[in-house]
Amino acid sequence: MSKLSTRLFNRISLPFYFSISIFFIFLITVVITGLLFYLAQVFGLLNEEIAQDGIVLPVVILMACTIIGTTISAITSKKMLKSIRMFIEATDRLAGGDFSMRLLLKSPPEFKILSENFNRMAEELGGIEILRSDFVNNFSHEFKTPIVSIKGFAEILKHDDLPKEERDEYLDIIIEESARLASLASNVLELSKIETQMILTNKQRFNVGEQLRQCVLLLAAKLEKKNLSIKVNVQDDHISGNKELINQVWLNLLDNAIKFTPENGIIEVGMKRNEDTIDILFRDNGSGISAEALPRIFDKFYQQDTSHSTAGNGLGLAIVSKIIHLHAGTIVCDSKPLQGTSFIISIPIGL
Structure with missing residues (x-):
């Protein structure tokens, strides 16, 4: 099936699905109502006066169709409402941070597409959350390490009896770690700027x-x-x-x-x-x-x-x-x- 045919099918499938459902609801309602009136006539529950009355019979038929149609509609819509409730529950869980939630709706075709798109969205959001968590953890480590190093060597340099060679060595380390911090900040800003550039x-x-x-x-x-x-x-x-x-x-x-x-x-x-x-x-x-x-x-x-x-x-x-x-x-x-x-x-x- 070509992409155009698939797209056209997806557009008309849901309206067609609802039209068929409504048609069958009406058909079943009429058949059951007709069958009930036939049985009522066979067993003598429907006398000639009621059958010939121009007001009572239509009212009885209307009430019977309404009750039967409403019952059948409630039963048939239960499945569709169940799918919608599943989708609402899934979106609530996703909004709450549960990115492992997946939908497995099979019909109608639009619900299947909705299910696939939801699953792909949940997977992408889960991946982004992992990347965000890794970024925070890694940035914290990369940022904290040179600061701890600078603080430690700065405390050592407070000692007056420190030999000049050691003092120069510790100062070189502080300069190197400071340069590392500056490079980290510069790279993070550069990466952030590039990522937002479309x-x-x-x-x-x-x-x-x-x-x-x-x-x-x-x-x-x-x-x-x-x-x-x-x-x-x-x-x-x-x-x-x-x-x-x-x-x-x-x-x-x-x-x-x-x-x-x-x-x-x-x-x-x-x-x-x-x-x-x-x-x-x-x-x-x-x-x-x-x-x-x-x-x-x-x-x-x-x-x-x-x-x-x-x-x-x-x-x-x-x-x-x-x-x-x-x-x-x-x-x-x-x-x-x-x-x-x-x-x-x-x-x-x-x-």
Whole structure:
């Protein structure tokens, strides 16, 4: 059945269902009333005077039809009212926070569609609630840890007999943790801004190849610090988008590659033009990502390193994913433990 036929069927099915129901109620009412009057005549309960009376007989028939019709209507509507009560109860439970509630209404077709839509809504709300809970828990952890660290080392620095070397070491830790807090606040605000952005603004056409080369130069100091080699194979090509947001994507991915690549490792940045898109590749020969962690790398605050010993707050890839999807693009990660990680970003040439 085509989509148009299905849509047309769904539109007429409920009115048709009610029309058939009313028709059968009238039919059954007439049949039962006729049968009762026939039996009354057979058993002599209906004499000729009543049968020939122009007022009494119609009144008796009307009363009989009303009583019988009302009874049949009450019985047949009980099932439909039961479905409506089930829906009301389900919405009450859903409003109360029970996202496990599901409906299994089968007929009429509209009720089945209503049931499916309700179940999908409950599932989505349940997922959002889990994400919200995880976000609050993870944010609390990421926010509390540096504050506790800063407070502890600040208390130690109050001691006058502390050697200068230790004092400098603790001050460096406080500075590092303060920078981590500032980065966390900045990333949360940036992610919040991007998530609420439905339409891409400040679009312009720019040279993405030149932008990639500039990002490599910006992080040259980090590359030299770990003695990393980088192979850049990009050409001058233009795309349309938000230049500032796209720049964040390249910096995040390149910074991640530097962070997780061991000393003397190799990082590769590549570029390929297709008919309607441009593919950008970031590849490293670092520690890689486990199969269990791979599906969650774009989740907010998720970090494969549960000890949080690696610098970061788990928001970088979430921001990258949001920006890429805002540009109608795609991002794919391919990684295996101890075999490195590859990110391939595909962005439309024109938006």
